Amino acid sequence: MFERRLVSHLDWLLVAAVLALSAVGLAMIYSTTYDVIRGRVGPQFVTQGYALGLGLLAMVICLVVDYRQLAERSLLIYAALALTLVYVLVFGVVRGGSRRWIDLGPMNVQPSEFAKIGLALVLATFFSENRHGARQWRDLLVGALFLGVLAGLVAREPDLGTAVTLAVIFLGSAFAAGLPFRLLGVLALVGVLAAPVAWSFALKDYQRSRIQTFLDPGQDARGAGYQQIQARITVGSGGFAGKGYLQGTQGQYKFLPVAHNDFIYSVLAEELGFVGVLATLGLYLMVILRSLDAAKLAKDRLGAFLVVGLLSGFSFQVVYNIAMSAGLAPVKGLTLPLMSYGGSSIIATLASFGLILNVRMRRFTN
């Protein structure tokens, strides 16, 4: 199954970029969780270190197994993930008002992170086996059904951010599979028209207030607008060269809540400055563009669709989180892939890159 010559087709540049971003992320977690008063490393740093190790393992596994064999079992994987999400809704661990985790003793697992991979896999399989890809209403509806089950379960947790990411994965896969541009336009139109309806009926109060706050953070500077204002101050005060690693006042004095998680990029911008921002933005862009090469080089439609699906979710989260970290988007609990603290996130992200590398590596095999 695994041939030595495959290693020579591995995209080492992509691997290096992904590992570099993970290392920067780990360093920023060290900085944001460092206890200034007691002079101690935060426990999150250690946890993230272990998760990174597990993530690399997951990446290797996803690399070794032929993605086509995974595609053959995609429905099974999908069903298992859906059941796990149901399990979460019933027996999950509640933290911060959301039921997202399964308690596995030493570690909590967040299945919705893995649902992204599952969805990308099942959609790529479905669209590639389908003669018309995603060009017909009927096929799109089936794809949307795959999305709906997972996104509905995730949204129930509630984890709206991940649900939206799943929707983006669906759009990405369908787009790669030939979703007509005209339909894309219609979908966009429907989205715009549905926004007011969703505003009134679908959104919860706290979600509405978050969007209101985003539009005018000053009206609630101590409450919901606080994070957004502080995020902008954190980024802006970093300046061109930054305040220096571990020297950021905003992050070190905890003006920014959950800095090691949702706002890790703000602290990076504060401590490493615009220089650091350009470097990391460059790395992320390189990761995305190199991965797109994998889609282009892919031997079959399955591989291409899989890469684009995974990449859509990844790109969406990166862009949204970075925009949010500068106070440019409403505050939403979306992690920055490869950097934010979170075991499941880093493992699932590295696993996705395993799959992407997999597609490129096997471009010549039958």
Place this chain on the structure above:
Amino acid sequence: MVVDRRSLPLRLVVFRVLVTAIFLALAVCFWYLQVLKHATYREMAENNHQRTLALRAPRGMLFDRDGRPLVRNRYAFNISLVREQSRDVGQALSRLSRLLGVEEPALRDIVARYRREPSYRPIVLVQDASPAQLAAVTARRLELPEVIVEEVPTRQYPVKELGAHVFGYVGEVTEQQLARAALRDLSRGAIVGQAGLEQQYNALLMGQDGARRVVVNSAGREVETVGELPPAEGRRVRLTIDGDLQRAAEAAFASLGYRGAAIVLDPRSGEVLTLVSLPAYDPNDFVTGIDRATWARLNTDPLRPLQNRAIQGRYSPGSTFKLVVAVAALEEGVATPDFRVHCAGGATFYGRYFQCHLKGGHGTVDMRHAIEKSCNVYFYTLGNLVGVDRLHKWAQALGLAERTGIDLPHEVESIVPSTEWKRRRTGEKWYAGETISVAIGQGQLSVTPIALALTMSTIANGGTRHVPHLVSAVDEGRGWKAVPPPAPRSVIPMRPDHLRALHDGLWLVVNGAGTGGRARITGRDVAGKTGTAQVISIEGGKRAAGRTDRDLRDHGWFVFFAPAHAPELAGVVFAEHAEHGYLAAPIAKHVIETYFAKKEGRPLPAPPAPPAPPAAPATVVAAAAAGGGRAPGPPGPGEP
């Protein structure tokens, strides 16, 4: 299939372009925030994590003339609320209300008053917290992150009400005061003098508040100190007040059960040795913000404890004004000390009969004996000869007719009429007949105790009108530096023979057959004069007829200096509603005795025994009426 194969690369290019465009946009946004707007956000970040905390400067201490501390400072603990650190101010206040034993609405009022201040600035909820309150709060530090305990220097005044009206009190600067030039630089909540010396010398006493710049974390806890500007203590000030005399005078008032005022000056310099006004207040009540109930009580008290009677009370001088008449007559050459008048119990001037207080009359008296006996007819005659304008002139020369210029705020002007004064006041001309009443201290005379004390000082020293003053030295940081006394307002040397006659007369009042016998001290040659200030004039009596709640008994004056021929003390005792001046004399006597005892190193005397029975004033009147012979030769009713 074929279409797919063609379409995919195109779609990947779309993806690629889209992502690249978004990343470029992000880079531009970060450029805008981090490079273009950097200065703004850097400042905001600094405001975020740095705080300037005020370090209140202790006010300068006040010492008495012997260098003993009168007003000091102690450290008090304030319990304050930092709204910025609070999730729910209302909830925190209701908890604090229970913990501190303070009514919740009161706490809410305080917070509401400061709502416009920056939210990181602590709002003081409890000043000078009790140990129990401090313990309650510190034990719950973690549950109440918005509550801090601040240590602040706080004024400490001597036990109870000693010298209250001299020191005055301190309090938070008011909005109106902040608008004034002198206090414009202060911030809200600063403590400034609000009365007395505290107000008069506020600039000297206040010192310079310091500041500490600290780094705080988002929970508001201090992480480190960036810089500190230590506070500069206010100047230490040495007063001319003699603590022993001040205490003696107040003790004598208390022991005899009188209210009123007393001032003792050094006639050689104008230094104020004692200044009493009773009832007083406890300045300690003000240092940590006076509570409403106490403030309301002080303000509505009919006895007006907030008024400094010594410089703000205006009363009719009664017979003490005869001294001014005597000085004017002598110095204007209208009369000599040997000028004699026959008193038959009254005399007619301008068609109206004016009584003397002694029905049978004093017979023929010269000036010495006229002063001794306080003969009205003698002074009617002199006053008539001198005229009101020359009386006014000499009242002014002696220090009775205007403000004395004492270094205390809000001194009121004493009024001694003149023809010009009346024209200005009422537009009417002065009738010569009015002068007759004025000559015995009646009519439109209205003087402050301090002005009368200054008059005695000027008579005692032979014509030098000093400016009474309370500060003798200031410590500018390099030891005591004497403050030069203010220059005398006027020096009009009186002829020695005139002076001797006046001093003899006043000596006789105390040591002869006069009304001041209760101030007699063997070997001390106390000179003095009593006076009675009518509380209601005849027409005023009608007006006040229905108001029986007000004490309508006359006030008593006793003015004095000692020793008679080389005076070291001069002063006045004003006893409110004492009915007669001789009842005020024991207070003066006690002060004079204390002065000499201290000077000669003897133990200080005990305050005078209270009158027996020491009951309500009404009983005293009854007792005095019943045992009329007990008093040493007091004149009958009607003595002015």
